[in-house]
Amino acid sequence: MALKIIESCVNCWACEPLCPSGAIFEARPHFIIDPKRCTECEGDHAQPQCAEICPIEGAILNSFGEPVNPPGSLTGIPPHRLAEAMAEIRAR
Amino acid sequence: MELKVVETPKEQGGCSASSCGGSADQLAHLPEAIREKVKNHPCYSEQAHHHYARMHVAVAPACNIQCHYCNRKYDCANESRPGVVSELLTPEQAVKKTLAVAANIPQMTVLGIAGPGDPLANPERTLATFRALSEQAPDIKLCVSTNGLALPELVDELCQHNIDHVTITINCVDPDVGAKIYPWIFWQGRRIRGRKAAEILIAQQQKGLEMLTARGVLVKVNSVMIPGVNDEHLKEVSKVVKAKGAFLHNVMPLIAEAEHGTFYGVMGQRSPDAAELQALQDACAGDMNMMRHCRQCRADAVGMLGEDRGDEFTLEKIEAMEIDYAAAMERRAEVHARIEAERAEQERAKASGGNVAFVSLDSLRARPQTPKALIAVSTQGGGVVNQHFGHAREFLVYEASANGVRFIGPRRVDAYCSGDDTCGEAETTLQRTIKVLEGCAGVLSAKIGLPPWEALEAVGIQPSGEYAWEPIEEAVAAFYQELLKGGHLDQRDERTREVA
Structure with missing residues (x-):
């Protein structure tokens, strides 16, 4: 049972000081969670702290490999609107 | 009776020095x-x-x-x-x-x-x-x-x-x-x-x-x-x-x-x-x-x-830099003293009316509808008109009127992106610049080349290089008078009043 940071992490440091288990480490190309130490904050917090402050949708996965913050959940941008806008920019 | 155009005459009201940033000293009330x-x-x-x-x-x-x-x-x-x-x-x-x-x-x-x-x-x-x-x-x-x-x-x-x-x-x-x-x-x-x-x-x-x-x-x-x-x-x-x-x-x-x-x-x-x-x-x-x-x-x-x-x-x-900060601090103090001396000199010149354009009160009364005009300035610092039009990445926009000159704000030519053609910007820098200057009656630069000069005139923006190296607010006041006398502001009246 552990969370995982993936490549969309922007290395903003927000999560690192919040981890009650000292499981988050600065690394390149992005921060990593030591799965042996991660407790998903059980016993310390109601919600896993790294996923609670992370500003990037999809950057943290739960133990099933699913994003804790799925597309649209943090920015409020509906995923289809983002896809349309990006397609329009690419077409220019 | 004569009136300095850089000052705000009390009887005009509506715009006290304390709240109207950008005139002689926006922080005067502090x-x-x-x-x-x-x-x-x-x-x-x-x-x-x-x-x-x-x-x-x-x-x-x-x-x-x-x-x-x-x-x-x-x-x-x-x-x-x-x-x-x-x-x-x-x-x-x-x-x-x-x-x-x-x-x-x-x-x-x-x-x-x-x-x-x-x-x-x-x-x-x-x-x-x-x-x-x-x-x-x-x-x-x-x-x-x-x-x-x-x-x-x-x-x-x-x-x-x-x-x-x-x-x-x-x-x-x-x-x-x-x-x-x-x-x-x-x-x-x-x-x-x-x-x-x-x-x-x-x-x-x-x-x-x-x-x-x-x-x-x-x-x-x-x-x-x-x-x-x-x-x-x-x-x-x-x-x-x-x-x-x-x-x-x-x-x-x-x-x-x-x-x-x-x-x-x-x-x-x-x-x-x-x-x-x-x-x-x-x-x-x-x-x-x-x-x-x-x-x-x-x-x-x-x-x-x-x-x-x-x-x-x-x-x-x-x-790779070696820094002797003690020495740097001495040099910094000297530079700051020089800047303060220059600023004091500019203030003195302004106070004594050295470069200030004058306009008679009678002429203002005769023109109750004296228009406001926005005038853009290109500068690279020092409080004077000292930048070539073509080098300007931004313009400082001032509003001139019978009440004086006040700072309105900067307008950036690069509009938050200085990327080249790879960014997909098809407009030329000159086209962008002219768009940025929309609503301005004139623009003051140290120097302006002929092609941009003609392009500016074509859209009704009067360029001038006559005020190079002059203090900005005085230059704007004098240029405003020049535009007013030349009749350049008459036809713009409606449009500029909307903006101002």
């Missing part, structure tokens, strides 16, 4: 002690920004809130706006960079920490930088800019580190408005959304503002003008923050492009145009001293406002 603090701060004093430089060090990457105009994923070397940086620094690297810039750009008086996240969401990194700099570089003013969420708990520590200027970004005092600007905040271990999030953020901002002013710390309030969301509401914000002791209100235009990937950019929220921004600033000015020369800098900007010399001070380059 107590002497505060004026002394801000007189060489480029971000706080419109006059100082012609002479002094500032820098930001990007030591604060984390943020504790999300704003709809911000995207934490974005980083582009061609971009110039808040929240964007090229490289993150440790506090040690930030101190070294600051000393290097101070030694090489002696006009640099101010070091700010503004991001790219929220400085107070990174208290260790931010405070470590301030602690070291207050010891090693006592001649540099330290500033911090924050969203205010973590401010109340850090006020006392900030006061210990010689920080006497704080900027709080306050976009609303009504949680219903706030819910449309902030999708979430991180508060006491939880991500909180919607109206409740805005309620907490607003309460923390207001508490922080009160605590700072109670301790004698100067507070500037930044607000982002978002048409249809908080534009009308910002008049209320201006009243509230002034009542709580903020000394300056800076209303900035929203920057929103789909390319930035922000909520507002993708969802098509529009930015205000120059006339809308000016109208709101004027409406707020009735309640508060307004700032109009903000350039919305990057969180790692270096140099005079409107310029960025960050490329000269990359980590690689500063590692």
